[in-house]
Amino acid sequence: MLSASTPVSGTTRLYAVLGDPVVQVRSPLLVNPIFARLGLDAVLVPVHTRPEHLARVVDGLRCGGNVDGIFVTVPHKAAVVALADRHSPMVGIAGSANALRRDDDGSWYAENFDGLGFVAGLVAAGHEPAGRRVALVGAGGAGSAIAAALLSAGADRLAVCDPDPVRLAGLRSRLDRHWPGRTTTSAGPELDGVDLVVNATPLGLDPDDPLPVRPELLPPGSVVADIIMHPRQTRLLRAAAALGHPVHHGIHMLDGQLDLYREFFRWRGRGDDYQTEGC
Numbered sequence: 001m002l003s004a005s006t007p008v009s010g011t012t013r014l015y016a017v018l019g020d021p022v023v024q025v026r027s028p029l030l031v032n033p034i035f036a037r038l039g040l041d042a043v044l045v046p047v048h049t050r051p052e053h054l055a056r057v058v059d060g061l062r063c064g065g066n067v068d069g070i071f072v073t074v075p076h077k078a079a080v081v082a083l084a085d086r087h088s089p090m091v092g093i094a095g096s097a098n099a100l101r102r103d104d105d106g107s108w109y110a111e112n113f114d115g116l117g118f119v120a121g122l123v124a125a126g127h128e129p130a131g132r133r134v135a136l137v138g139a140g141g142a143g144s145a146i147a148a149a150l151l152s153a154g155a156d157r158l159a160v161c162d163p164d165p166v167r168l169a170g171l172r173s174r175l176d177r178h179w180p181g182r183t184t185t186s187a188g189p190e191l192d193g194v195d196l197v198v199n200a201t202p203l204g205l206d207p208d209d210p211l212p213v214r215p216e217l218l219p220p221g222s223v224v225a226d227i228i229m230h231p232r233q234t235r236l237l238r239a240a241a242a243l244g245h246p247v248h249h250g251i252h253m254l255d256g257q258l259d260l261y262r263e264f265f266r267w268r269g270r271g272d273d274y275q276t277e278g279c
Helices: 027-038 051-062 079-083 089-094 114-124 141-152 165-178 235-242 251-264
Strands: 013-019 042-048 067-072 099-102 108-111 133-137 157-161 183-186 196-199 223-226
Touching: 013 027, 013 051, 027 042, 027 251, 051 067, 051 079, 079 108, 089 108, 089 114, 089 141, 089 165, 099 251, 114 141, 114 251, 133 141, 141 157, 141 165, 141 196, 157 165, 165 183, 223 235
Parallel strands: 013 042, 013 067, 133 157, 133 196, 157 183, 196 223
Antiparallel strands: 067 099, 099 108
């Protein structure tokens, strides 16, 4: 959020977060204070971008000589990969990206911190994923990255559900190349014996959304996590907490990404050179 104390001028470096919708995004509330603490002349702003306009917006931002990076949220994380010039191995496994950095030659380099941030948030909250049996709902952009990160962190078994069989098959194929035999897929949630269930779908953004899983079917003591940041207490988390399940809020995923963003975007503090090439 910008205020009268946040100076924006002709020297300010710009970052955009692209989504449809963007009313729920919380990254500017966390990133802009980091810029202020580091003494960086930079600002992150939300840009409402419909799917049919994504390519035009990304290409247009490339032409902005003072635009240094893009954050990507629902529903663009998979589609934006094709718009990047290069990407990391994690993006290749997940098939999605949530951050694009414009390098000195003007190219977009894509990375995905959703999974790494989610796991970092879990660990910080005392929910170590190693050796756990996990049910993941949603194989979209964020879900795919979370799947890869959970397996990399040592999750014993991962059951992924999604209504799109093509998306599921693609994700499982990519995961099996690195962690063979540890992933199962299905159209609906498989909750028997799980230690952790993760909602990586948009269900919960609207208070009238159906529940992504039925908490009453979960084993006692299993952790229920949601990646939705606003509202903080989603309908799923409220229902799970009412049944005595430990819950894990979506904001922890973003908290876990902040140090990763700082390294990726090279936010080094006052006096650093932010020169990049435009179109």
